[in-house]
Structures are given as C-alpha cells and as structure tokens.
Amino acid sequence: MKKITIAIDGFSSTGKSTLAKQIANQLGYIYVDTGAMYRAVTYFAMQHNFISETHLDTEELIKNLSDITLQFRFNETLGFAEMYLNNENIELAIRTIEVSRMVSKIAEISEVRAKLVEQQQQMGQNKGIVMDGRDIGTIVFPDADLKLFMTASPQTKAQRRFEELIEKGQKVTFEEVLQNVHERFVILLQT
Numbered sequence: 001m002k003k004i005t006i007a008i009d010g011f012s013s014t015g016k017s018t019l020a021k022q023i024a025n026q027l028g029y030i031y032v033d034t035g036a037m038y039r040a041v042t043y044f045a046m047q048h049n050f051i052s053e054t055h056l057d058t059e060e061l062i063k064n065l066s067d068i069t070l071q072f073r074f075n076e077t078l079g080f081a082e083m084y085l086n087n088e089n090i091e092l093a094i095r096t097i098e099v100s101r102m103v104s105k106i107a108e109i110s111e112v113r114a115k116l117v118e119q120q121q122q123m124g125q126n127k128g129i130v131m132d133g134r135d136i137g138t139i140v141f142p143d144a145d146l147k148l149f150m151t152a153s154p155q156t157k158a159q160r161r162f163e164e165l166i167e168k169g170q171k172v173t174f175e176e177v178l179q180n181v182h183e184r185f186v187i188l189l190q191t
C-alpha cells in the first residue's frame, strides 16, 4: 500500500503525541515526536549552562549546535522510539518541569529551528511517517498528504501534563502546571 506523510499540528498538551503514536502503531508508520527534539536541545543547553531560569546564552548555544546529535531509537517494550542525545537515552530527562519551563525559549531560536527542521525533513523522505509539532504542516511538511490540527482548553492541557508528570514521579501541583500552561499561552499570543 502507498505510504503517506501525516502531519499533526496543534498546541502543547492537547494529545498530539498520544494520537500520533496510535496512528503510527495502527499503520506501522514511524512516529517522530518533534517536541522531544526541542526538549533535547534544551536539555543540552541546561547541561552546558547555556540556559537557566535567569539567563540564556543564545550565541554560545548556536556555536555548539554542531555538537548535538539526536536520534530516535525504537524501544520494543515501550512501543515507541526514545530520544537519544549523543548516544545517551534522555527520554525521561527531557520530561521534567524544568525542561518544560525553558523549552519555549530554546524553540524560539531560529538556528535551532533550522537544524531540527532539516533533520525532520530528512526523516520524512521515505514517507510512512507521523510527525507532530506546531510547525509540521506548515514548515516541515507543507505538502503532507494528511494534516490534522489539535487544540484544547487550558484546564484540559494542564490536566494532561499534570498526569504525565505525576506518572513520571515529578512533585508538582496542578496549579503549578496550570500556571505553566497559561505562561506559554501568553507567549503564544504575543508571537
């Protein structure tokens, strides 16, 4: 059967990755969580002190972008591909509230976006791919065969993220997560 490219765009924590994983599993397609790639670059920046709660050294991060090698490796037990940064499994490390708080700053950097978009386009060359993220249907695969867009209320987004974080053993309150969702919403409105 002819394989297609499926692009799932939408806001954070609206269930994009849940839907994308289910579609990929049903069709035997490759699922690419592009948010994980932005989280991985954020984690790298945190490790190298290019970013903290109080500062961001964009110039240094850009200079060091070539030291970042990202890979997805399929985990048979989990049923999805985990994120690796320079051969280290960082799937859990990129899901913390600290990374969530800083990732939007990193995702604003055009050099970071250019690097990740290029890699995403390479991964989609052979079709049979489901990719999610807010620029997938517009920038990464403007000619995708199927485009979906997902949204949800701030409460629903916060509830989804809260449950994800609790499941991973993070100590956060629903209010903190809701606040984080609101902050990101404000950023979205400003851009």
Ligand code: DC
Binding pocket: 012, 013, 034, 035, 036, 038, 039, 103, 104, 107, 132, 133, 134, 135, 136
């Ligand atoms: O979906 P998520 O929460 O894992 O995404 C993490 C961050 O990366 C979030 O700030 C949105 C951003 N992102 C992006 O700018 N472009 C993408 N294609 C995917 C995610």
